[in-house]
Amino acid sequence: MIEFSSLRDMSAGLANRDFSSVELTQDHLTRIQTADSDINSFVTVNPELALAQAARADQRRAAGDQQPTVGLPFAHKDIFCTDGVLTTAGSKMLSKFIAPYDATVVAKMAEAGMVSIGKTNMDEFAMGSSNETSFFGPVSNPWDFDCVPGGSSGGSAAAVAAGLVAGATGTDTGGSIRQPAALCGITGLKPTYGRISRYGMIAFASSLDQAGPMARDAEDAALMLSVMAGFDPKDSTSAQRDDSWLAELVVNGIPELDRPLTIGLPEEYFRAGEHMGALEAAKAELQRLGHVFKSLSLPHTESAIPVYYVLASAEASTNLSRYDGVRYGHRCDNPQSLQDLYERSREEGFGQEVKRRILTGTYTLSVGYFDAYYVKAQKIRRLIAQDFDKAFAEVDLVLAPTAPTPAFKKNQLTDDPVAMYQQDLFTVPTSLAGLPAMSIPCGFSQGLPMGMQLIAPAFREDLPLMLAAQFQRLTDWHKRRPGEAS
Amino acid sequence: MSQEISDDAIDVAHLAGLARLALDNSARSQVGEDLQSIMAMIDAMQAIDTEGVEPLSHPLDASARLRADVVTESPDPEHFQQNAPSTGDHYYLVPRVVE
Numbered sequence: 001m002i003e004f005s006s007l008r009d010m011s012a013g014l015a016n017r018d019f020s021s022v023e024l025t026q027d028h029l030t031r032i033q034t035a036d037s038d039i040n041s042f043v044t045v046n047p048e049l050a051l052a053q054a055a056r057a058d059q060r061r062a063a064g065d066q067q068p069t070v071g072l073p074f075a076h077k078d079i080f081c082t083d084g085v086l087t088t089a090g091s092k093m094l095s096k097f098i099a100p101y102d103a104t105v106v107a108k109m110a111e112a113g114m115v116s117i118g119k120t121n122m123d124e125f126a127m128g129s130s131n132e133t134s135f136f137g138p139v140s141n142p143w144d145f146d147c148v149p150g151g152s153s154g155g156s157a158a159a160v161a162a163g164l165v166a167g168a169t170g171t172d173t174g175g176s177i178r179q180p181a182a183l184c185g186i187t188g189l190k191p192t193y194g195r196i197s198r199y200g201m202i203a204f205a206s207s208l209d210q211a212g213p214m215a216r217d218a219e220d221a222a223l224m225l226s227v228m229a230g231f232d233p234k235d236s237t238s239a240q241r242d243d244s245w246l247a248e249l250v251v252n253g254i255p256e257l258d259r260p261l262t263i264g265l266p267e268e269y270f271r272a273g274e275h276m277g278a279l280e281a282a283k284a285e286l287q288r289l290g291h292v293f294k295s296l297s298l299p300h301t302e303s304a305i306p307v308y309y310v311l312a313s314a315e316a317s318t319n320l321s322r323y324d325g326v327r328y329g330h331r332c333d334n335p336q337s338l339q340d341l342y343e344r345s346r347e348e349g350f351g352q353e354v355k356r357r358i359l360t361g362t363y364t365l366s367v368g369y370f371d372a373y374y375v376k377a378q379k380i381r382r383l384i385a386q387d388f389d390k391a392f393a394e395v396d397l398v399l400a401p402t403a404p405t406p407a408f409k410k411n412q413l414t415d416d417p418v419a420m421y422q423q424d425l426f427t428v429p430t431s432l433a434g435l436p437a438m439s440i441p442c443g444f445s446q447g448l449p450m451g452m453q454l455i456a457p458a459f460r461e462d463l464p465l466m467l468a469a470q471f472q473r474l475t476d477w478h479k480r481r482p483g484e485a486s
Numbered sequence: 487m488s489q490e491i492s493d494d495a496i497d498v499a500h501l502a503g504l505a506r507l508a509l510d511n512s513a514r515s516q517v518g519e520d521l522q523s524i525m526a527m528i529d530a531m532q533a534i535d536t537e538g539v540e541p542l543s544h545p546l547d548a549s550a551r552l553r554a555d556v557v558t559e560s561p562d563p564e565h566f567q568q569n570a571p572s573t574g575d576h577y578y579l580v581p582r583v584v585e
Binding site for chain 2: 096097098100192193194207208233236237238239240300302303305306307309310317321324325326327328329331335336337338339340341342343344346347350355356358359360362363364366372373375376377378379380381382383385417418421431432433434458
């Protein structure tokens, strides 16, 4: 009934009384039960809670509530605290943690009547680009089970790509929404830093972390964004803005683009790679629509990976110091002293990649190294942000590949952290600059999907959404399904 | 600071102590190798000229919003200590610190 339907189509079906939210939810649960054993995209599925939410949604609709979101099933990345529900961040450290409150994103989606089916798998504490660092095991890419789905929001991306849910929440610190979206052939949006509340979202690197929607197309991503976004007094970095277009997305969908855009092509992102063929075809399509391309340079692009791994690791080592085995989280057996309790609880509770990043951050923040690494990286961060400022004085949007390669094989990069970090090459610069960026499917390479990234000025998510919607009306890359000829 | 910083061997045991991580000897040597290659990758940024550039802490160069200094939350230890490994009388219990 609903497999591979969009949220918009399901919303129309609910409004027409073609099916109830309880029926829709039961359908999702059945499909997850049969199909997810091969994929491992869910850490937790909550049939009772989901069906109870669905029943309430049906009551709301019966009482005349016409909000399009009421009764729509979706999934949350397991990084959002969900009151009374296991919330693990993919870590042994939190493998028994029952969140005592709702993240703002969780509360907002529940208020909008959406039905949370369960929590999706992810790289441990969102640190990874392949979903292989999860305590709950790797996730398989629905396009090729031997391949990774990308990360860290790999469970959300795989669940959407496999048609288990039409939408899922994700978080993006250095590309964790966009890169898995590209590798799984779905649409993912990292909004501007501050657009969506971080309250109740388990912290990795607080100056970079940003939640966003993952869906099959731009219209569904916009629907979810509209619900997720908004000022939250509980997050001191939440942006206070009056963007009425965001609220209107739920009701009216994405508006038509009313003018041709000038789209920048940064030369640093277009050096050889497997994405070139797919991107050339997408550019030709956009040119036919009247958009104009302009070459430009973002000269500090290459520094973004080193800068990101200094800043994100430093923030992670600070944020993760809260896991001490005392107040919540894993505690070792028979601690001999307080020091022993701290050291063994953390050693046992954290996986290898998380420890690597904590130690990298501890090193760069150490006495004597702070200026050479942390402050130096913050200065280059400003240069990277200024590169984008200069670009957006000349162009409306920047177009780039999302990831340097399509999905790679499991275990291919696990022994080489520096090679794995290169997966973030095209996504970290925008994260460092706090800008919104979207990945949409634009073609295939050897049967695996490729993503195109649309980067916009701060708080201009409307631009990539309008361009993506226009592109998706004329192409069908986003409608391809795993198992079909690509 | 010079670029040679990470050419010195990284004292993993010291770092692990600072980070409160009990690493055994074999883990230490693997972590040491990984950190050397990560720091070598990071050191590429030392070549960038940042003379006169101000550090950027908030990506949009904004500062944190302040709020009125009023209590907005009330304590609820019964609820919030449900995830604690060991508690007594609303205290968190740890091994004896003072003999």
